Amino acid sequence: xxxxxxxxxxxxxxxxxxxxxxxxxxxxxxxxxxxxxxxxxxxxxxxxxxxxxxxxxxxxxxxxxxxxxxxxxxxxxxxxxxxxxxxxxxxxxxxxxxxxxxxxxxxxxxxxxxxxxxxxxxxxxxxxxxxxxxxxxxxxxxxxx
Amino acid sequence: xxxxxxxxxxxxxxxxxxxxxxxxxxxxxxxxxxxxxxxxxxxxxxxxxxxxxxxxxxxxxxxxxxxxxxxxxxxxxxxxxxxxxxxxxxxxxxxxxxxxxxxxxxxxxxxxxxxxxxxxxxxxxxxxxxxxxxxxxxxxxxxxxxxxxxxxxxxxxxxxxxxxxxxxxxxxxxxxxxxxxxxxxxxxxxxxxxxxxxxxxxxxxxxxxxxxxxxxxxxxxxxxxxxxxxxxxxxxxxxxxxxxxxxxxxxxxxxxxxxxx
Numbered sequence: 001x002x003x004x005x006x007x008x009x010x011x012x013x014x015x016x017x018x019x020x021x022x023x024x025x026x027x028x029x030x031x032x033x034x035x036x037x038x039x040x041x042x043x044x045x046x047x048x049x050x051x052x053x054x055x056x057x058x059x060x061x062x063x064x065x066x067x068x069x070x071x072x073x074x075x076x077x078x079x080x081x082x083x084x085x086x087x088x089x090x091x092x093x094x095x096x097x098x099x100x101x102x103x104x105x106x107x108x109x110x111x112x113x114x115x116x117x118x119x120x121x122x123x124x125x126x127x128x129x130x131x132x133x134x135x136x137x138x139x140x141x142x143x144x145x
Numbered sequence: 146x147x148x149x150x151x152x153x154x155x156x157x158x159x160x161x162x163x164x165x166x167x168x169x170x171x172x173x174x175x176x177x178x179x180x181x182x183x184x185x186x187x188x189x190x191x192x193x194x195x196x197x198x199x200x201x202x203x204x205x206x207x208x209x210x211x212x213x214x215x216x217x218x219x220x221x222x223x224x225x226x227x228x229x230x231x232x233x234x235x236x237x238x239x240x241x242x243x244x245x246x247x248x249x250x251x252x253x254x255x256x257x258x259x260x261x262x263x264x265x266x267x268x269x270x271x272x273x274x275x276x277x278x279x280x281x282x283x284x285x286x287x288x289x290x291x292x293x294x295x296x297x298x299x300x301x302x303x304x305x306x307x308x309x310x311x312x313x314x315x316x317x318x319x320x321x322x323x324x325x326x327x328x329x330x331x332x333x334x335x336x337x338x339x340x341x342x343x344x345x346x347x348x349x350x351x352x353x354x355x356x357x358x359x360x361x362x363x364x365x366x367x368x369x370x371x372x373x374x375x376x377x378x379x380x381x382x383x384x385x386x387x388x389x390x391x392x393x394x395x396x397x398x399x400x401x402x403x404x405x406x
Contacts, residue, residue: 034350034353034370034373035350035353035354039350039354044347044350044351045343045347047346047350048343048344048345048346048347048350049339049340049343049344049347050343051343051346052339052340052342052343052345052346052380053339053343055342055377055380055381055384056335056338056339056342056384059381059384059385059388060335060384060388060391063388063389063391063392066392067392067395067396070396071399
């Protein structure tokens, strides 16, 4: 049961962060570019598959949660820990692998990138650490019962 | 873009209209006959089937279809209708189930022999269906085929027939709504769906980067983005339907386990 809670959270978190990325950074702020003409083929490949996976993760994560609800097996701390882990994991992966290693697109254009990259990756790390801490605490709590 | 022989295109439009109208008449006829020996067929299925047929036919006939020869964005919009939305709606009309229950037993047996053929089994494997579907799109937009198809109505017709059939085959191989002869696991179908959706996105970015010859840059970019986000909407529907199937099955298998123990 515990693992289903964690996985439901992680998958939903990954999907949620991909959605935030798309809505806020691509559509509303328009900092990210759809395609910035410097992208390599491998970058396009990885980005396409990752985004497809994230869309699936968003949906299956919620269905898994609905399934847990239905059998009254929701463990909120584990679920929340999973979500933060997914949010932070995706943010860091996007910031380090996609933006820096594969150079799919940058956080923003025509500005000094360093503060943006730092803010991006530090916020990702904070989310990820929060997730891990929550998951560890949920373990302790269980052991204490 | 090149000019097409409009008289030939008119013949294609008439053919498509004939097929679409036949489907719209035959479906309720089959409902009527099969209702005599079976439980009443849900009328809503005809409604959704009819919308699917009209949507798919509108991609090949009428003013929008004519505009699509010169406007890439319109072309892309119609391809979403013909290859994705149309098939999804038609599939929900469960045409194969309806055919089977309308046919006489001996004929139905012949049909099921056909459905069990190795060839049919091969092409309805999700991976093969995806390659036929998305791979076909790569051929259209990343070789000279797109330009060529606007010079010959026959080629145009064949390619669009492929887009529709491959789209239908793909949808059918992922979402188990109608009759399914060879079942594959949820995880396998999920992985193939993700890969197919991924490559659909990849192709739209490649089209954005370099649209087929003869298409103005702005039109190419608009069309590619429509392909990307429009594809997302239909694919989200496919994902939800697939996950819904998982959700229903999870409950059923639990009930069975409880009964057994």
